[in-house]
Amino acid sequence: MSPVLLTRAISTIRPRFQAGLFALALGGFALGANVAPAQAQVTAFKQAVAEAASASDPVAQFYRETGYAAIWTGSDDASRTRRAALFRALGEAPIHGLPDRANEMNELMQILADIRTTRDLGRAEVAMSRALVGYASDLQTGLLEPRRIDDGIVRKKHQPDFAAYLTGIRDEAPVAYLRSLAPQTAQYQALLREKMRLEKLQDIGGWGPRVSAKKLERGDSGQPVIALRNRLIAMGYLPRSAARSYDTALERAVQQFQADHGLTADGVAGGGTLKEINKPVSARLKSVIVAMERERWLTPDRGSRHVLVNQTDFTAKIIDNGEVTFVTRSVIGKDNADRRSPEFSDEMEHLVINPSWYVPRSIVTKEYLPKLRSNPNAVSHIEITDSRGRKVNRGAVDFSQYTARTFPFAMRQPPSAKNALGLVKFMFPNKYNIYLHDTPQKSLFQREVRAFSHGCIRLAQPFEFAYALLARQTENPKDFFHRILNSGKETKVVLDQKVPVHIIYRTAFVTEKGQPEYRRDIYDRDAKVWAALERAGVVLPGVQG
Incomplete structure (x- = not known):
């Protein structure tokens, strides 16, 4: 609804209050000439707001902390401006790929038109606050709950600050404030x-x-x-x-x-x-709207330096102050139910040069145990270890007696150029056991679709990636890296500053040069x-x- 139409609609609604109650005009609320004592009016309004807000804790908390002062239903210019700004924002929701809120706007208008008592006034106050909170949280943090859509979208949305929305609309210029709620990232815009x-x-x-x-x-x-x-x-x-x-x-x-x-x-x-x-x-258009929703899921504070892995683009990038300073091709998880790479954010804490590969339990039991049952010398490049990490003599074990549930051993591949992790891995400890790493399978990076791993992210240029990360804490990162690499020893190198890692999934995005690009789902x-x-x-x- 345009501001002009809204003003006309509001000006036509002029219900009359009985003596002792507010005389209402939606262009402004005013006390009548013969009214009950002001304190009684205020007390009744507070009780009405408290009652109406009881079902919405954030809204109720805001009003408790502010003494139940009205921000929408006052007779002053500021209240009128807030009302008009809210209706305009609700009307513009589809611009942001959000549902049309015409029905909600009509309901609000009806609530305002039906005001007859102080209790009605309090309900109208809370109804508008709830409308703001619902709209603002959808716009700022997303309409959907990611985890409910796909079990590979394990991203945690940042929690909206409902009270801050109400404080913001009260204290700031309403139109500008409502516009500021949309993500201000260059990508979203x-x-x-x-x-x-x-x-x-x-x-x-x-x-x-x-x-x-x-x-x-x-x-x-x-x-x-x-x-x-x-x-x-x-x-x-x-x-x-x-x-x-x-x-x-x-x-x-x-x-x-x-x-x-x-x-x-x-x-x-x-x-x-x-x-x-x-x-x-x-x-x-669907891809873009989905990308906008996904952009809302990401925390606004992504780190002045961060790693961005876009699964559909098969790339890993280092972003410094909004600029891509390093990019390499990547391989992601195979499109199988138990191998797809998850989407989440964490912090990279260290890298391991000359890493061992501690084989995930799922791979041990699903892929290697069946081979060991047939041939105890299968996958001989992998060590079998007991609960204390001691190497097990394969010839002394009857693997046929074990099931996936009862298999008591772990498996480890020692450091080498043929190690499944290559010569370096980049760790951001997480419960999904996902990390970035090198790989001996270099030919895969020439493929158009690069979905081959068990879920971790493989890098085409892992050494250069390491140099870029280490450049902030050592004068000659290349020499530092290769000195450790040439030792052949498994070595953990802690990053002086943790680096946020965001593993995302975008089939639509816009490059730094403003070029829209699309990828397959x-x-x-x-x-x-x-x-x-x-x-x-x-x-x-x-x-x-």
């Missing part, structure tokens, strides 16, 4: 702009007809090539042209599209590339997030399905 851009594209028909072909490459011609060219023109990858063949310009445009969508940039429009090119604006998590958002009331304007 860029995603918001991308959402608006896509909505405009959707309104004018999107990117045009789909490309019907299995594969197109340089030298091809015909209607499918024209459709490909026209679609890339609509997407902004080509200037307008009447060319009908797959020429150099079209090949370069395909390469750029591939680079922006995490595909092998070979300039050939194969099945995978055409599938991405043919995705409608609505699909990209490799674990189908974003599909689940979107379904949950839809159930919560989020819709795409003008889009069916």
